[in-house]
Amino acid sequence: MKTLTAYFLKDCFGGKTIRLVLCLFLGGTMFFVLSSRPADAFATRIIDGEVYARDYLFASLYFLRFTSLFLIATMAAGLFCDRRDHPLLARTSRWRLFLSKSATLVLSGSFFVLSMYFVLLFVYALSPFRHALGFPQGMGVALLAHVVHASLLSLLAALTVKKAGIYLVILPGYLLADLLCDYPLERATTSPITFIANAFFANIHQLPDGGFGFLASCFFMVFFASALFVSAFAIHERRDF
């Protein structure tokens, strides 16, 4: 299992980028932990004060969420629909193959989510500078659309070569969007961990920050993921290769 999972991870991220991926993953995890509830003071420093309006946050997170989902879906398609499995099936069972692929998908998906989160926090951290520089207001939406569009194209291009270097393309896109978008009117005091969890597991416009809404949506996600896992396993065991 370990050998197989390492093989799939290397296959997904490429030989040289795997170290970069691991470093970013560990860095993102550390940041994630540091900015969570036990370290609220630190988190507050990052997003405190003049944070973003809900509209801008929603636009960014909407993109982040679907980019992550898109990345994960593409990776799943690459992992589970492949002729390269023939040599592996001669050496291991279907269920082992499935579990290794699932483990790879979970690890890679966690990495995507955390790195997106990391990018977003980085953009937040830069917001006071943009405010101080007094960039023009009101021209953000169209530009954001262009940036999103360009980033998606870059993403598609990068996915075809399976390189984690896509983040180097996405990051300047976000920074540009951040510089040119409307500045916020409201304050957001939610801690980053709750905020990002809401963004990925629920609709931030409809659910209150944290609390029962977040827990309910987590439960729904776990239930949905379990059902998906069982169905995928059943299909994998019976499918043609």
Add this chain to the structure above:
Amino acid sequence: MSCSIEVKGFKKRYRKTVVEIDDLRMEGRLSLLLGENGSGKTTLLKAMAGLLRHEGRITNTEGAVYVGSDPAFPSAFTVAEYFRFLSSLSGNVSEERIQGYLETFSLADETHKSMAELSKGNRQKVNLVQGFLEEKNLHLLDEPLSGLDKKARRALADHLSAREGRIVVATHELSFLARLSARRYRL
């Protein structure tokens, strides 16, 4: 070796076509499977290896190794890394055996290359070697000559003649058939 491979009432449905084989019995160590394009050679080999769901009965093919005709490999690996990975997965392949196969198929100088850099012929050689490395009683080779040069074809024919264990080969190449003393079956 004494058990023959029996195929009875085989049927595989695709979206618009159906492959049917009523009765086929393959005996002997080396069998050649012949037939027109679309006659179901690949389908039958894959079904024998347990890679396809099908109707009907196929006997004595447990643990068969299928070696396809259009191989795909992970581009992030070099040839050496790939074989090392496969041997760690199998758990019973020595470095010497790998080296022996690499020399037989003239791949010894290609081991440092990435899979993506290999030519079609060399990819096919890697494909054959990975199949032969797995010590099983039955190997199913689907168009094994695809992309191979004369030298490699000769090496393959010699290897098939000398190898122990049952082998079923699906091919169109008549010149290749002449080299081998094998039973022929037409679909």
